[in-house]
Amino acid sequence: MVRFGIGVTPRVAVIGDVHGQLAALRYELVRLGADPHTGDLPDDLTVVQVGDIVHRGPHSGGVVMLIDRYLREQPGRWIQLVGNHEAFYLGDRSFVWTDRVDGDTATTVQRWWAEGSMHVAAALPTTVGDYLVTHAGLTAGFWRAALDMPTSAANAATALNRLGAGGARKVFRPGAMLGRRRSGSAGPVWADAADELVPSWFQAQMPFSQVHGHCTVTDWDTGLPRGSDEVKANTITNPIARHEVTTLRGGRIIGIDPCHGAAAAPLWAAWEAALVGPVIT
Numbered sequence: 001m002v003r004f005g006i007g008v009t010p011r012v013a014v015i016g017d018v019h020g021q022l023a024a025l026r027y028e029l030v031r032l033g034a035d036p037h038t039g040d041l042p043d044d045l046t047v048v049q050v051g052d053i054v055h056r057g058p059h060s061g062g063v064v065m066l067i068d069r070y071l072r073e074q075p076g077r078w079i080q081l082v083g084n085h086e087a088f089y090l091g092d093r094s095f096v097w098t099d100r101v102d103g104d105t106a107t108t109v110q111r112w113w114a115e116g117s118m119h120v121a122a123a124l125p126t127t128v129g130d131y132l133v134t135h136a137g138l139t140a141g142f143w144r145a146a147l148d149m150p151t152s153a154a155n156a157a158t159a160l161n162r163l164g165a166g167g168a169r170k171v172f173r174p175g176a177m178l179g180r181r182r183s184g185s186a187g188p189v190w191a192d193a194a195d196e197l198v199p200s201w202f203q204a205q206m207p208f209s210q211v212h213g214h215c216t217v218t219d220w221d222t223g224l225p226r227g228s229d230e231v232k233a234n235t236i237t238n239p240i241a242r243h244e245v246t247t248l249r250g251g252r253i254i255g256i257d258p259c260h261g262a263a264a265a266p267l268w269a270a271w272e273a274a275l276v277g278p279v280i281t
């Protein structure tokens with residue numbers, strides 16, 4: 001466990017969708033202080049990964065093996081969240097995908113979910129505020145109807161993880177990405193950033209800020225934002241890190257999906273903050 005005390009400033013690094021890009025992941029972990037030979041994470045660092053570790057890129061199996069090693073050998077230091085591409089192996093075949101990971105890799109992902117080492121959400125108490133982290137973001141409609149409007153990121157994370165552990169299918173509730181009508185209550189594994197997540201909070205005060213992967217308002221290939229004029233007007237982008245920040249009433253929504261394809265994004269980075277308490281799942 002990371003210790004909190006005088007002279008120690010624990011950090012959290014939230015890593016966006018990896019999509020089988022093992023070399024790019026390893027490179028970023030070394031930048032964050034991992035040992036370049038052993039890969040071990042430094043003592044002051046907790047990593048939260050937002051899910052979608054498999055498919056698209058060349059080394060899904062290697063990424064899952066590396067993360068499995070962190071989960072076993074440095075417990076508490078790597079927090080793994082579930083994305084829709086992991087859910088594909090958990091009985092959520094709600095979308096068509098032609099890549100398949102090998103049997104051992106699928107079994108490892110299934111074991112994480114069964115043993116509770118892969119979560120729906122994490123809460124980060126940081127020096128720049130409390131953040132909820134999920135794969136696709138918590139929409140206002142889901143917060144209201146499925147969670148009973150928790151007012152803290154910690155309570156939201158706990159409630160989402162209770163739903164996931166209890167097998168509630170609404171955690172995997174799809175939205176516009178699967179051709180459904182745009183919904184302000186799309187689930188935290190599927191919500192579309194520009195069309196569902198951000199607009200859902202226009203009518204409500206955000207109770208806390210959020211970090212998510214899955215997709216971004218910004219199209220990184222063109223550098224142009226998607227969505228309504230109101231979405232665009234409130235979003236600023238950092239094309240070097242492939243981060244975007246949408247400022248809303250009560251909080252911010254930070255999108256960090258680097259949008260790797262068959263090749264890794266040329267430039268991207270984890271989102272980093274200093275912790276004032278342990279990461280909560």
Ligand SMILES: [Mn+2]
Nearest residue numbers: 052083084214
């Ligand atoms: Mn996704």
